[in-house]
Amino acid sequence: MDDSHTKENHEQEENELRDLISVTQATILYQATNICKQPCMTSTYTGYVWLKELISEDANPIRCYNMFRMHKIVFKNLTHDLVTRYGLRGSRNTDVREMVGMFLHVLGHGIGNRLAQEHFQRSRETISRHFSLVLDKVCDMGKDLIQPTNPQYRKDYIGAIDGTHIPVVVPAFDQIHFIGRKETTTQNLLAICNFNMEFVYVWAGWEGQAHDIRIFYEAIGRRDAHFPHPPPGKYYLVDAGYPNPTGYLGSYKEVRYHLPEFRGGPSPTGYREVFNRAHSSLRSTIERAFGVLKQKWGILTHMPSYPYEKQVQIVVAAMTLHNYIRRNNVTDTDFEQAELDLNYEYSVDHEDANEGVGASNPYASPDMAHLCDEIAISLQNH
Missing domain, CATH: 1.20.5 (Single alpha-helices involved in coiled-coils or other helix-helix interfaces)
Structure with missing residues (x-):
């Protein structure tokens, strides 16, 4: 016991x-x-110190352009406009210039929150909060910048329409709707570009499986899509993947079309090839614009795992900044490259190009077919 x-x-x-x-x-x-928590962000070389160094008068301008994807004067003007016109405000501990710098650095390089924390010596919550705040303000700016700007058209052709795919991160249960032709998850978007490589319309957020023709008809048919229909007598240029109702001018099917086919082959023969070369040369403007957009904003090819609604906002914000830079800068390296390089438009991913609808287009209107012949014969005679 x-x-x-x-x-x-x-x-x-x-x-x-x-x-x-x-x-x-x-x-x-x-x-x-x-x-007894040990402080983490203790570097004396903070993001604000780094930013002030980059935008100072003495700093090499290349540094600012490489980090924020725009020149110093554009950065300063953008910050001023976001504050005075769209109500962006800094916080007690964060200057508004640092907030804009955080945002541009993340968009330009597609970095995640952890890298941004280290670079700017800010907490995760601070980075996320300021990024979202600037994102909302830039999207507000987009309502003013992504729209037709000049109602006094000099030519009958007023823009080009095309679509492109942007990578997205979505939950596993929803991925089937976003898997596109390349077997990756993407969002499909429709855009209109003028011939200055400025986006005048965008409808982003469509699942990668959505066909371009469906998006097109939804855009032109829904009042809430706010689509800028061409005025009477004017038209948009579209590629072989789109229908040709009145106001939308396509090319001749089963005839040489892409510019490299003409550069590497014989001169155009017949009025149809003459027309297709001219059509391709003009419509390549939107391919160039997409190329500049993706070249400048790395987040569009390396999207972090934000909520899907924010990923859609990011696309709109990138296109807004694209337009802002184009309109507020005399020279920009990415735009200059697109204008000078004859093959630049074909350096973008052509799997984004729309699939053709075949030699006989059942969606073509008789008046657009007649206009196509009329322009083609006129081009050949000149």
Whole structure:
């Protein structure tokens, strides 16, 4: 009986010791994470110091352009406009210029929150909050910048329409709707571009599986899509993947079309090839614009795992900044490259190009077919 009592006392002591060890470990962990927490963002070379150095008068202009994808004067003008016209405000501890710099750096390089924390020496919550705030303001700006700007058209052709795919990150249960032709998850968007490589319309957020023709008809048919229909007598240029109702001029099917086919082959023969070369040369403007957009804003090819609605906003914000730079900068390296390089428009991913609807287009209107012949014969005669 004494042995049994001794054994019970021993087991009780072991249990008490285990409980004491558990309590001690929990206490140490709590102190380490909540009481004696070691500061993380302690670098004296903060993001604000770095930013001020980059936009200073003495700094090499290439540094600002490489980090924020725009020249110093454009950065300063953008910050001023976001503050004075769209109500962007800094916080007690963060200057508004640093907020804009965070935003542009993330968009330009597609970096995640952790890298932004280290670069700007700010907490995760601060980076996320300021990014979202600037994103909302830039999208507000987009309502003013992504629209037709000059109602006094000099030519009958007023823009080009095309679509492109942007990578997205979506939950596994929803991925089937976003898997496109390249077997990756994307969002499909429809855009209109004028011949200055400015986007005048965008409808983003469509699932990668959505066909371009469906998006097109939804855009021109829905009042809430706010589509800028061409005025009477004017038209948009569209590629072989789109229908040709009144106001939308396509090319001749089953005839040479893409510019490299003409550069590497014989001169155009017949009025149809003459027309197709001219049509391709003009419509390549939107391919150039997409090329500049993706070249400048790396987040469009390396999208972090934001909520889907924010990923759609990011596309609109990138196109807004694209237009802002185009309208507010005399020279820009990415735009200059697109204008000078004859093959630039074909450096973009042609799997984004729309699939043709065949030699006989059942969606073509007779008046657009007649206009196509009329223009083609006129071009050949000149």
